[in-house]
Amino acid sequence: MTVIGIVIGVIGTILAIIGILIQLPPDKLELCLIDGTFGDVDLVNSQHVPSRFFHVAVKNNHKKMIARNCYVYLISLRNSQTGEEYVKQSSELKWRGYQIPFADILPKTYRKFDAFWVVKNKPDTLILNAFLDSTQLIPRIQGQISLIAEYWVVSENFKTVKGSFQINLDKDLNKVSISQV
Numbered sequence: 001m002t003v004i005g006i007v008i009g010v011i012g013t014i015l016a017i018i019g020i021l022i023q024l025p026p027d028k029l030e031l032c033l034i035d036g037t038f039g040d041v042d043l044v045n046s047q048h049v050p051s052r053f054f055h056v057a058v059k060n061n062h063k064k065m066i067a068r069n070c071y072v073y074l075i076s077l078r079n080s081q082t083g084e085e086y087v088k089q090s091s092e093l094k095w096r097g098y099q100i101p102f103a104d105i106l107p108k109t110y111r112k113f114d115a116f117w118v119v120k121n122k123p124d125t126l127i128l129n130a131f132l133d134s135t136q137l138i139p140r141i142q143g144q145i146s147l148i149a150e151y152w153v154v155s156e157n158f159k160t161v162k163g164s165f166q167i168n169l170d171k172d173l174n175k176v177s178i179s180q181v
Contacts, residue, residue, distance in 0.1 A: 027062035029070075029153055031163030034059070034110055037178050039096075040120075050120040054178045055096055055112035056165060058153050060105040067105040069156040072113045074128065076150040077139055080166065086139035086147075093151070094129035101131050115149065115178055116167060123173040145169050148181065 034057040042050050060067045072093045077086045092101040096112040105111045114129040126141040141147065147167040154160050164181040 027065070029067055029105070029155060029158045029161040030059045030061060031151060031153065031161055031180075032057050032059055032110075033178070033180055034112075051117055052120060052123070052173065052176065053096070053117040054115045054167075054176075056115045056151060056163070056178070057110040057112045058105060058161070059110040060107055060158075062107050062158075064107050065157065066107060067155045067158050069102045070105055070111075070158075071102050071154045073152045073154065074130065074149060075152050075162075076148070077141075078148050080146040080148050086141055088139075089137050090152075091128075091130040091132050091137060094131070113151075115151070115165065118169070118173070118176055120173055123176045124169045124171050126167070126169055141169070143169065144171060 037056075038052050038054045040050070040052050042048060044051050058067075058070060058072070072095070073090045074087060074093055075090050078084060079086075094101070094114050095103045096114055103111055117127050117129065118125060119127070124143055124145075126139070126147070128138060130138060132138055145168075147169070149165050149167055150162065151165065152160055152162050166179050166181050168175065168177045170176055
């Protein structure tokens with residue numbers, strides 16, 4: 001066997017290994033809908049306000065690594081029919097049942113964030129749990145409308161993950177929904 005033959009064999013083996021590695025699913029964060037999309041509550045901030053919260057899950061697919069300091073951002077919220085944009089500035093959203101804007105996600109688990117919520121007797125009014133203190137930056141959306149929301153999750157040690165979801169508001173609470181686009 002010649003030196004050229006050996007070199008060609010080694011290069012072929014390296015290319016085959018690279019091809020296998022490229023096809024392996026990466027250990028990453030993923031936005032998805034898990035275990036139902038909403039939860040009903042009777043109290044909001046210690047006030048009697050029967051409401052429905054809609055959630056998106058952030059799944060950590062890594063086998064061993066904790067996703068550290070994860071923040072959820074609403075990047076875009078637009079009318080699916082007209083294209084009108086409602087978000088003037090990206091903002092951090094709240095994790096479900098958690099009052100701090102960042103959270104860790106353990107390996108092979110998920111954590112949900114509040115994508116939006118509605119008061120049960122006004123289900124056609126969208127409410128966001130954003131860490132904002134300026135009402136000018138909070139979109140006011142009401143009516144029977146279909147929206148496209150783009151969420152990003154930024155982590156200290158994982159690549160940013162992005163996801164788009166369709167939100168449907170309606171006067172009928174049972175028609176209010178979120179689905180992945």
